[in-house]
Amino acid sequence: MSTESPVPFHTFAAAIANYFEIQDLLLDGETLLVEDLGFDSIMYLEIVCLLEDVAGRPIDDGLVASLRTVGDLHHFYISLKPR
Amino acid sequence: MELIGRGGLVPLNANHLGWLYWLAVSGDGAWNWRWRGHHPSPEEFAARLWSDGHLQRVIVDSSTGRLAGFVQSFNYDPVARHAHISAILAPEFRRLAWPIRSIQSFVGSLFDDWNLSKVYMETHDQNEGQFKWGLRQPLRLEACRRGHISIGGKLLTSKTYALYRDDWVTAAHRTSEILNVFGRG
Secondary structure, X not given: OOOOOOOOHHHHHHHHHHHOOOOOOOOOOOOEOOOOOOOOXXXXXXXXXXXXXXXXXXXXXXXXXXXXXXXHHHHHHHHOOOO | OXXXXXXXXXXXXXXXXXXXXXXXHOOOHHHHOOOOOOOOOHHHHHHHHHHHEEEEEEEEEOOOOOEEEEEEEEEEEOOOOEEEEEEEEOHHHOOOHXXXXXXXXXXXXXXXXXXXXXXXXXXXXXXXXXXXXXXXXXXEEEEEEEEEEEEOOEEEEEEEEEEEHHXXXXXXXXXXXXXXXXXXX
């Protein structure tokens, strides 16, 4: 697992927006992944792969698929990092 | 074994053939893989695998040792620097991230170790969504043949996609950027 501290929400959201080329939408914790951002199974897969690289270990695809908002995603990301 | 997270890539050997034959000719594997519904004999199957295959790797679940899938490159052209790839996963391993990462690692080795400029993949109407999901990379449509293949009595549109080296590098750079922000494990 990474020894770096997790990034704060605004940095995390900006990185997500940049990675998925999301424009014209300011992401907040309540932004819905599917309804607002159009997340599909491919994008969820990308998130799983990225988070596995963050965690340095496999993570449960089903857990990520159950996340509904960008805030949920950030919380999950934080849970992968050391306190 | 080359490990990519939970998945491992091992070279194809004779011990894998029985399982791989079952995978290729049973269920929808027969429709969606390279034989497009034709059921070869085990001997024909093995002969063709070895005759036109370039690189062939079996995807293994490293946590259990179970065989999960197969990925191969074929029609390798070292002068034009391209090849085709095909991949198949056992039903219980589809829609999971780690087998897909093994396939992506395989594709990466074609660009990095074999210096290919592009990799071709073929799919059809009924398989396109799963196919794009599985590769998770920017694909360019290179050919579209309407009503070109008959599968299960239906004429389906066959499509050839290509993944270009530059697109692969760009995608890898984008991944590297976000991981630099998030912190790697």
